[in-house]
Amino acid sequence: MKTSSTSCSLLNSLRFSTAITVSKKSYYHYQATQLRNHNCLSPFPSFSSTFPRNYNFHGKCLHVNPFSAFSSSSGHDSQNPPRDLAVLLEVDGVLVDAYRFGNRQAFNVAFQKLGLDCANWTAPIYTDLLRKSAGDEDRMLVLFFNRIGWPTSVPTNEKKAFVKNVLQEKKNALDEFLASKDAPLRPGVEDFVDDAYNEGIPLIVLTAYGKSGDRIARSVVEKLGSERISKIKIVGNEEVERSLYGQFVLGKGISSGVDEQLATEARKAVSAQKQEIAEEVASMLKLSVDIDTSSPESLDKIVAALRAGAEYAEKPVRNCFLIAGSQSGVAGAQRIGMPCVVMRSR
Incomplete structure (x- = not known):
């Protein structure tokens, strides 16, 4: 999706030091509802319309309306793109909308593998459980089986282990789906990468954290193709460990x-x-x-990845903008004062 405006005015709007965050309540509202304005996130937003211009601060929390703040820039803005910004992208929920295309199906695959014929989540059931549990998958399973009845083979004192087993099977199914050709990138991702590269803005893709893990996340990034991969920097576990922050702080070389x-x-x-x-x-x-x-510990890992991402982009943390697909990413960005905004499932 292209616009007639340039990216620079919107990029200039990111010149602020207060971390942009989305409250947990708002985040799960994003996950459980669909966009009313289909032009905002229906395709992946173009680079020139991705950064919010209209934001309302309430303390340290930015409430985007939600993403209707994405708008074209006016023609009187500077035509010289800023060189002091970088964009960091998560994989889960950003490059690929795993939770829209695969999460519900992965649960159903897990139910089948475990012989739970009575369990099958339709889209309405999944959405209802997602809303009532605020996105907590353990809670989703508990709510569901409390509703329909637990398998007779599961004693009361083993319910927690049963839920854990289901979630592990679900993760295996989702990982398999993400690594396959059946998992599409968000529409517009390729154009976003191209626009960022053409504007001279460093683009960092973070694979070091996320539910899918580094290996699966890298397989998702490979869907961009070798030409576009050459335009970005990938920061995974090894890159974090090799970063100065990873060596000194995580390696206990110096105090944090x-x-x-x-x-x-x-x-x-x-x-x-x-x-x-x-x-x-x-x-x-x-x-x-x-x-x-x-x-x-996962939050510390996220913080390390974000700091490493800024380091590889050769930009200060406050000049890096995280496009997150998870509340945990938002929490990590908030911890270190990195501006961020959350993409949501459609």
């Missing part, structure tokens, strides 16, 4: 900074307090409650 250490300790203290309160409430209600209060 007093502020970050203090923030980590503060999070641990808050998490411990949450668990303590939860246990007190559970005791009064005669329930057993266990809250996952650990600081997820």
Whole structure:
């Protein structure tokens, strides 16, 4: 999709230091509903119409309306594209809309492999579960089997293991789908890559994190073709480890900074307090409650990938713009002050 306007004015709109984030509630609203304006994300947005111009700040959270803020630039803007910006792309949900084309089907494949003939998710069932669980796949399965009844072969004390087994089979099926030729790239991805290259804007594709894993993510990137791959930089696990951040911080060569250490300790203290309160409430209600209060290692991995991406782009973090397909990517960008926006499933 081409526009008569240039990218530079929209790229200039990214010159701000406050991280652009999308709230978790808004993100899952994106995932569970369709776009009303089909011109926004129906095809992958063109490079010159991808960056939001109209945004409303509420604290540190940017609420895009949702992506209707994508608009053409006016003709009076500078015609010289900025050279101090870079764009980082996730794979899941951005290069390929896995959760629209494959996630529901992957669940059904998992049900079949496990002999669960009673389980089959139609599109309405999947959408309803997605909405009610806020995207938590464990919760989706629990809600579903609470509704139709659990398999008689699954004892009550083994329900958690059963859910874990289903999710593993689902992941295997989804990975197989993503690596196959049946998983299409989002419409317009190729044009986006070409536009970024022509504008002289570094484009970094992040394969180091995501549910599909580095290997599967790279197989998705290969769908771009060798010519377009030569126009981008791929940052996977090895690239993160070789980056300065990976060598010094992840490798414990240097401290990640007093502020970050203090923030980590503060999070641990808050998490411990949450668990303590939860246990007190559970005791009064005669329930057993266990809250996952650990600081997820996955978030640290995402932060490392984002910093490595900025490093390979040779740009400051604040000058890199993440186009994310997951709430975890948004959380990582928020942690380090990287502007970002979320693509959503149609």
